[in-house]
Each structure stands twice: as C-alpha cells, then as structure tokens.
Amino acid sequence: MEDRTAVKPRKADKVHNDKSAPEPEVEELRTLKTSRAMQKCHKLVEHFKHSPANAAELLSNCSENGQQLDPLIQDVSTRWNSTLSMITRLQRNKDALRAALDLHQQRSTAAMLTNAEFEKIKKLETLLEPCRYVTDLLGGEQYISCSVVLPALCHLFWVMEASDDDPGYVLRFKVAFTTDLSKRKESTNVQWLKVATAVDPSFKDLQCLPRSEREEVWRLIKEETAQQANKETREPEPPKKKMSLLLVASDSEDEGEAAADTSVDRYRAEPSISMEVCPLKCWSEHAGAYKSLAPLAQEYLATPATTAPCETLFSLSGHIVQKKRAALPSDNVNRLICLSNWLKEKK
Incomplete structure (x- = not known):
C-alpha cells in the first residue's frame, strides 16, 4: 500500500514536552547553540534546575517581589524546540533571575546575560517561533492537516527571506535554513500535496504555489475525477453472444469526462470557506453535487500530514x-x- 504520509517525524519537543511534527535542525542552528550567549543560557538554567536550594531561593525571591515564576526549561542538544522553550522562559523570568544572581554573586558560577546577548536570543526566538507554530500545526490530529503542509512551508520560506536589516548571524541562519528546507521539500510527494491543498475549500486558491503551477494541479484533479466518473458509469460486461449487437460505441466515457470537468469548474468558482470549517464536513454536505469530486477530496483530506x-x-x-x-x-x-x-x- 502506498505511504501517503506527507512528512516523516523526527525528534522534536513542544514547550510542554509533547511530540509533534518537527522542522529540520540546520547546521547554523547548531552553531548558534554553541555560541557564548547560548552557553550562558545553558549554565544559567543549570544553576537553578540542578540545585534545589537555588531553585527555592529563586522562587522565594519572586514571591517577595510579587512576581510569577515560569518554570525554567533545560535545552537538549538533539531537540531544537527545547532551545526555543529555554530562551523563551529565560526572557520571561529575566528580572527574577537577575535579582537572584545579585544576592549570591560571589558563590554563583552562572553569569547573567548582557542586554546585547538578550537581544541576540530574542532574535533567535523570533526565527524559531514560526517553526514551532508549523510543527504544532502539522502534528495535530483533531483537524485536517495534509492540506496545510504547502501553505505552512510557504509561510516558513516567507519568514526566512533575507532582509537588509538582518545581522550577519541571522542572515547565515536564514540561508542555511531555507537551503535545508528546500531539499527536504523536494524529497516529499509534492504533487500529492498540491492536490490535497486544492481539494481543501479553504486553500483552493493555491496562493502557496506559483501561478504557473496552478493549472497543472487542476488538470490532474480533472483526470482523477474523470477516472472516478468512468468507474461509476461503467456497466457490467454483456454476455458474449450479445456482443455482436453492439454496433455503435458507447460515449459514456466522454460524458464522464465532461461531467468531471464541469464538477471541478463549479468547485473552483465557489467562494472559499473559513479555515474554522472542517473540509471533510463540507464535502460530506455537498457530496450529492460533486459525485466524482467528493470521494477524491475525502480520500486525500483523510490522510494525516505526519505520523x-x-x-x-x-x-x-x-x-x-x-x-x-x-x-x-x-x-x-x-x-x-x-x-x-x-x-x-x-x-
């Protein structure tokens, strides 16, 4: 049986340690992880996570100042999402951490990040947050996800576009990320994903694809719906002794193709639905109007984006x-x- 899973899973964590569909960890991210700022982040979290006394002092300091402490998260070298979670929590607790380190500056082996280093990890957080969003989106199981793969990838490529205002390390990260993501996109079943996106009434405008590729997608859909229509209109083969009476060829195949073309054109002409509406429910309600297109759409949309x-x-x-x-x-x-x-x- 053909494996129609769009994206294969790799190791990744959500903020709450839930597994989800990950994005690739590129070489530049590993370089950023080993930078001076990231090493200081790691030691800072380690200082409070591995010592119950230090953790209690930090919590007590927050209570005295009326602050709420978000639990710190230690990053893991093989999971990029843990890095995002770590720097997010550090920025939220910045004032509390600084105050706790100032009280025990002499016996503390951890050093607080400078304003410039906080600015750097904030920029890294801005780059990784869209990746976390796409990871969570494609890893969901309570909604249709396969038709969101191409729009999500399009969003990531847009976020990672180089800008004249980008620092050198950000520019290198974006170039390495887009190069790696392009290779991974080429290794997926892109043609199948295009059809899945087109039969989703929320994304049927195919804005995630270049204009030159959109008509080819609709041509493929018309071919598949024509095959579906021909299967439905095909009658049982007559007995051999009556085969000589069939002097005129049947035109049912042409009629099926015409009906499929009309069905696809009517679907394209209808307005897009809201992303809050379930596409499968929409196709179930309109199955009678699209007898050949509805089964095709249900087959594609029922496939999850990841495992x-x-x-x-x-x-x-x-x-x-x-x-x-x-x-x-x-x-x-x-x-x-x-x-x-x-x-x-x-x-």
Missing part, C-alpha cells in the same frame, strides 16, 4: 511497558494507552 500522533502512542506504550511491568497483558496495555489519551484530550 507524529502515532509515534506519540508508540512512545507512550514504551513508557507503560517497562521491565517492572513486563507481565502486563496486551489488553491492559491498550486500555492504559486509551485512558492516557482520553485524559489528555479532556484537559
């Missing part, structure tokens, strides 16, 4: 089935996984 939700369940089962729980029967494992997933959705 991240499935990978999350596999990871969850790995946490449940451990050495101490090796005797758990498979039925109980399934029940525990379902309960965990249901409780998560309830929250």
Whole structure:
C-alpha cells in the first residue's frame, strides 16, 4: 500500500514536552547553540534546575517581589524546540533571575546575560517561533492537516527571506535554513500535496504555489475525477453472444469526462470557506453535487500530514511497558494507552 504520509517525524519537543511534527535542525542552528550567549543560557538554567536550594531561593525571591515564576526549561542538544522553550522562559523570568544572581554573586558560577546577548536570543526566538507554530500545526490530529503542509512551508520560506536589516548571524541562519528546507521539500510527494491543498475549500486558491503551477494541479484533479466518473458509469460486461449487437460505441466515457470537468469548474468558482470549517464536513454536505469530486477530496483530506500522533502512542506504550511491568497483558496495555489519551484530550 502506498505511504501517503506527507512528512516523516523526527525528534522534536513542544514547550510542554509533547511530540509533534518537527522542522529540520540546520547546521547554523547548531552553531548558534554553541555560541557564548547560548552557553550562558545553558549554565544559567543549570544553576537553578540542578540545585534545589537555588531553585527555592529563586522562587522565594519572586514571591517577595510579587512576581510569577515560569518554570525554567533545560535545552537538549538533539531537540531544537527545547532551545526555543529555554530562551523563551529565560526572557520571561529575566528580572527574577537577575535579582537572584545579585544576592549570591560571589558563590554563583552562572553569569547573567548582557542586554546585547538578550537581544541576540530574542532574535533567535523570533526565527524559531514560526517553526514551532508549523510543527504544532502539522502534528495535530483533531483537524485536517495534509492540506496545510504547502501553505505552512510557504509561510516558513516567507519568514526566512533575507532582509537588509538582518545581522550577519541571522542572515547565515536564514540561508542555511531555507537551503535545508528546500531539499527536504523536494524529497516529499509534492504533487500529492498540491492536490490535497486544492481539494481543501479553504486553500483552493493555491496562493502557496506559483501561478504557473496552478493549472497543472487542476488538470490532474480533472483526470482523477474523470477516472472516478468512468468507474461509476461503467456497466457490467454483456454476455458474449450479445456482443455482436453492439454496433455503435458507447460515449459514456466522454460524458464522464465532461461531467468531471464541469464538477471541478463549479468547485473552483465557489467562494472559499473559513479555515474554522472542517473540509471533510463540507464535502460530506455537498457530496450529492460533486459525485466524482467528493470521494477524491475525502480520500486525500483523510490522510494525516505526519505520523507524529502515532509515534506519540508508540512512545507512550514504551513508557507503560517497562521491565517492572513486563507481565502486563496486551489488553491492559491498550486500555492504559486509551485512558492516557482520553485524559489528555479532556484537559
């Protein structure tokens, strides 16, 4: 069976340690991670995370000053999302961290970031935030995600466009990121993603594609709907003794192609729907008006953009089935996984 998953998952974390569909970690990001500013961030978080006494003093200092402390997050070298989470929390707690370090300046091995370094990591946060948004968007399972892949990639390319105001390190990051992302896009089934985007009434204008490629997408859709229409209108083969009576060729195939073309043209002429409306629900309601196009759209849109939700369940089962729980029967494992997933959705 053909694997129609648009994007394969790699290691990535959300802010709350949920697995999601990641974006690639480019070489320039690894360089930024090893920069002086990022090393200071790592040591600063380590100073408070690895010492209960330091963590208690930081929390007490925040309470005395009427500040709310967001828990610090330590970055992991293999997960770029953890880097984004770390610098986001550091900026939120900047004043509290500075005050706590000033109280114990002599015995503290961690150093506070300068204003210039905070400006640098803030710029990095601005670059990575759209990536986190796309990661969460494509890793969702409560909505249609396959038709969002190309618009999301288009958004990332737009965000990473070089500007004359960009510092040197930002410019190098953008160039490396777009180069890497372009290679990964070429390795996906782009033609399938184009059709999936077109049959989503929210994105059927195909603004994420160049104008020169849009008509080719509609041509492919017309071909597939014509094949679907021909299958529906095809009648059972008559007995062999009556084959000699069929002196005139049937024109049902031409009629099917014409009906498919008309169906696609009517769909294109209709206004786009809001992104808040479920495309599958829309096609279900209009299946009678688009008998050949609706099944095609439902087939494409029912495919998830990534396998991240499935990978999350596999990871969850790995946490449940451990050495101490090796005797758990498979039925109980399934029940525990379902309960965990249901409780998560309830929250």
